[in-house]
Amino acid sequence: MKINQLELSEFRNYETLSVQFDESVNILYGDNAQGKTNVLEAIYLCGTTKSHKGSKDKEMIRLSSDESHIRMMIEKAGIPHRIDMHLRKSKAKGVAIDGVPIKRSSELMGLLHIVFFSPEDLSMIKNGPGERRRFLDLELCQLDQTYLYHLGNYNRAVNQKNNLLKQIGFQKELKDTVEIWDRQLIEHGSVLIDTRKRFVDELNDLLPDIHAKLSGGKEELYVRYEANVSKSEFGQKLAVNLEKDLILKSTSCGPHRDDISFYVGDKNLKLFGSQGQQRTAALSLKLAEIELVRRKIKESPILLLDDVLSELDRNRQTYLLESITDLQTIITCTGLEEFVDNKKRYHKIFHVVDGVLNET
Ligand SMILES: Nc1ncnc2c1ncn2[C@@H]1O[C@H](COP(=O)(O)OP(=O)(O)O)[C@@H](O)[C@H]1O
Ligand SMILES: [Mg+2]
Secondary structure (H helix, E strand, C coil), X not given: CEEEEEEEEEECCEEEEEEECCCCEEEEECCCCCCHHHHHHHHHHHHHCCCCCCCCHXXXXXXXXXXXXXXXXXXXXXXXXXXXXXXXXXXXXXXXECCEECCCHHHCECCECEEEECHHHHCCCCCCHHHHXXXXXXXXXXXXXXXHHHHHHHHHHHHHHHHHHHHHCCCHHHHHHHHHHHHHHHHHHHXXXXXXXHHHHHHHHHHHHHHHHHCCCCXXXXXXXXXXXCXXXXXXXXXXXXXXXXXXCCCCCCHXXXXXXXXXXXXXXXXXXXXXXXXXXXXXXXXXXXXXHHHHHCCCCEEEEECCHHHCCHHHHHHHHHHCCCCCEEEEECCCHHHHCCCCCCCEEEXXXXXXXXXX
8 A cells, every 4th residue: 555645734834735755765854843743643644533642633733723634645455545634623523535524533444554653662662551552552443443443432431430430429329330331341341352462462473583683583572461351350350349449430450451561581671671672672563563464454554654763773774674675664854864874765855844845
């Protein structure tokens, strides 16, 4: 799959933009705060209905405007499609595929598959569990419509139950209705647990080879799924925790507390890995993610690399650049130094200055 063209109007610091991408490697370079990441954000938004940073729609609309438009011309399995997105300050966004408005944003999922790689991803292993769950969810929602459906319902049920836990403080008789939400948590949560487990297994099929190359054959990396609760014990744990949850006013067990951890041999990298090891493992994980998408959807995803090259040492830079030969990639960076030594051809290079792209 590939993006042929992106058009923006009144998005972030872009008044208007129209850019045609090459089907191979595209580089956007320029000083800080010129609008490089904003271009990647627009692409990610158009592909997944969400900002990669979790920004709200109204934050992405250009400050002086009330609405933004994004249009993206893509090609999937040789067939061209047009995605139109209309962001509004006080209303939900409008999305259309090939000119036909869609009702639910989930209908857009699966049309385009995007792998986003940012410096924050490099710290994913040492940061809090929320970021690792976000990784699981962002990837799984793109791969699996069923997961997307159950995740939405599960998160809603957690919120509803937590609201109820607060209300019970004033209205004790409501305690009987907790069960209604617990049933929902179990129904949807069980699918999340199964799907995450499978996903981690699939990553583990790919990771050892990739990581061995990145670490010079010295290390064998694998991921472990740290489910907060098993499917079979979920119902029982919810019941046992109820009194505690009523005091905390929040649901203390369930897949919303899941985590994944990274091991080299029996060493947990979060606790015992050096910063270099943690970053290399994160890079391996991203490369495994690309490979997994290829296996599943039989097409290459689109890779967005936001300022990560300068964070990697020379060997890892080279390895990364060499691994991305056959997928459309858009790279942002401040300078072009990283590319001088690499023999690979860069097909389009844009200099980004204050919301304007100049092809060089
Ligand atoms: N809603 C907005 N309206 C106008 N400008 C914005 C908006 N959001 C961010 N910006 C501007 O975008 C610039 C940052 O763009 P970004 O793409 O993150 O830069 P970089 O080139 O460093 O990746 C900043 O100058 C910021 O003020
Ligand atoms: Mg940036």
